[in-house]
Amino acid sequence: MTGMALYWKLIIDAAEPHALADFWAAALEYVVEDPGQLVAELLRNGDLPDSATVIHVGTRRFAELAAVRHPDDPFDPFSGAGRGRRILFQAVPERKTAKTTKNRLHIDVHDSERPLEDLARKLELLGATRVELVDQGPAGTWWVMRDPEGNEFCAVGA
Incomplete structure (x- = not known):
């Protein structure tokens, strides 16, 4: 056993991952992760099509993913990915089906x-x-x- 706590991320399906990340970053006083350097390298190497990206808050990001992290947790400056408490929002085609159906996790x-x-x-x-x-x-x-x-x-x- 290493004695170090594991880091984690909660995944939330979203219609608009960047807008939802912006909301939760403001609500929790977290930081929206900026994967701009990683995305630029993937584009430069031909490993990611331009259509899989979007400009958000002045940097190119993954179109279907956005994440927030606790501001005190360590993170990888190249990818922007936190190494602690994170929430990742991933685009899905369907919306939440019913407002009367309670989330199983909140x-x-x-x-x-x-x-x-x-x-x-x-x-x-x-x-x-x-x-x-x-x-x-x-x-x-x-x-x-x-x-x-x-x-x-x-x-x-x-």
């Missing part, structure tokens, strides 16, 4: 300094919508929310 956004109402308002300004206020008494109160593509998550304030 993110809880915790803010230990900001009151719940302020956190929910911040997330709404970024494009989230409120679904339901859950009050479990002493166990806590939180908002069930949806990101811009309808994926559920919970907002938990101070």
Whole structure:
């Protein structure tokens, strides 16, 4: 055993991976990964067709993939890929099928300094919508929310 924790990435299907990455980077105060150097080299070597890329925030990126990483975690400066806590958004042709079907996995956004109402308002300004206020008494109160593509998550304030 090496004594080092494993790094991970959560994969989320998306219609617009770059827009969803931008939302989650702002919501979590993460960094959107920039694979521009890697993409440029793959294009230069003929290993990636231009049609598989897109210009986003001034750099050429993979058209169907975008990722965010925790700002304190290490990352590969050439590929932009984090080596810690990451979320990868991959383009899929189908949208989430039903808003009434609960996600089997979801993110809880915790803010230990900001009151719940302020956190929910911040997330709404970024494009989230409120679904339901859950009050479990002493166990806590939180908002069930949806990101811009309808994926559920919970907002938990101070």
